[in-house]
Amino acid sequence: MNRYSSLEVAQPPCTVFADLRWPAKTGIGNVMKACMERAPDETTIVPLRIDSGLGSPWSPFQISRALNDEGDHGVFWSPGFIPPASNKRPSVVTVHDLTHLHFYSRLHRAYYDLVFRRMYRGCTAVVCVSDYTRNEFLRWSGMLRTQVHVIHNGVDPAFARNDEVFESNFPYVLYPGNRRNYKNLDRLLTAYARSSLPAKGVHLMLTGQPDATLKELAHTLGISWRISFAGDVSDVMMPRLYRGALFVAFVSLYEGFGLPILEAMASGVPVLTSNVSAMPEVAGNAALIVDPHSISDITISMNRLANDSVLRQELVQRGRERAARFSWDRSASALWNIVHEASLATQ
DSSP, X not given: OOTTOSOOOOOOOEEEEEOOOOOTTSHHHHHHHHHXXXXXXXXXXXXXOOOSOTTOTTHHHHHHXXXXXXXXOSEEEESSSOOOSSOSSOEEEEEXXXXXXXXXXHHHHHHIIIIIHHHHHTSSEEEEXXXXXXXHHHHHHOOOGGGEEEOOOOOOHHHHHOOOOOOOSSOEEEEOSOOOGGGOHHHHHHHHHHSSHHHHTOEEEESBOOOXXXXXXXXXXXXXXXXXXXXXXXXXXXXXHHHTOSOEEEOOSOOSSOHHHHHHHHTTOOEEEESSTTHHHHHTTSSEEEOTTOHHHHHHHHHXXXXXXXXXXXXXXXXXXXXXTOOHHHHHHHHHHHHHHHHHTTO
């Protein structure tokens, strides 16, 4: 727990210049939206006009250019991981993970090592979304521990409030997430194919549209008839999709946080997740934890969750209690306290 984690009294007026390019329905987009909705009344958020895309190597330089156009007052905040190349004012950047150092190209890692690391060191404060991410970031960046803070993500109250289920003609296990290589979908599908679930008529449901790679893998494994795709799910439908699942399978190889774990728990659904990176920190004792590199371990655990109703109920109860600890109100308050304190640093 860091010293910014409790609710605070009102702060002095503050102008925040923000990089708000993050798309809706992405992890960073969700964090950005939740924090902006809870910004204090005395905070004025000014969106920066940035021409480059988020993936452009010129993005930090475009941020600096946009900031220079605004004079030298206020504070900069990025809900994502992109710091300004240089800046006359205090800056606060949220780092969700360091996947670019592990799962992207050598050029990505070189860019982080040679460019981003120096830029992060120029920030007033860095916010990490888990203790795991903070520790990894500290080892890599060499920044002072006092500059790097932990603010856990919250979970939208809509998941706990919802009591409707997704209408489906079959029972299903849900994978809610994207298709990046570290999400471990090849092992998840293989474990599912080897489990008792296909024979029981339990489908594996994935969010998003079908893609050729997954369809080919499902065909090779002989489970094409049991793999379903939910398509592009709206914010209203997502809690229903969770609530209707037998359990959620989220056995990623790496997560800086793992928000689907909490969304499933808040929805009253058991969770199967990994014993690596930040996932055990988020899940606590409220999920069934597996080695994501072991197809056998995933298979055995899927069978347990499918067949052991007592275990499922225990995880549902623990999960609801666990999810209730993660509040966007507290998280946003902690963030804005850091931003306001940074804004006072040069006054």
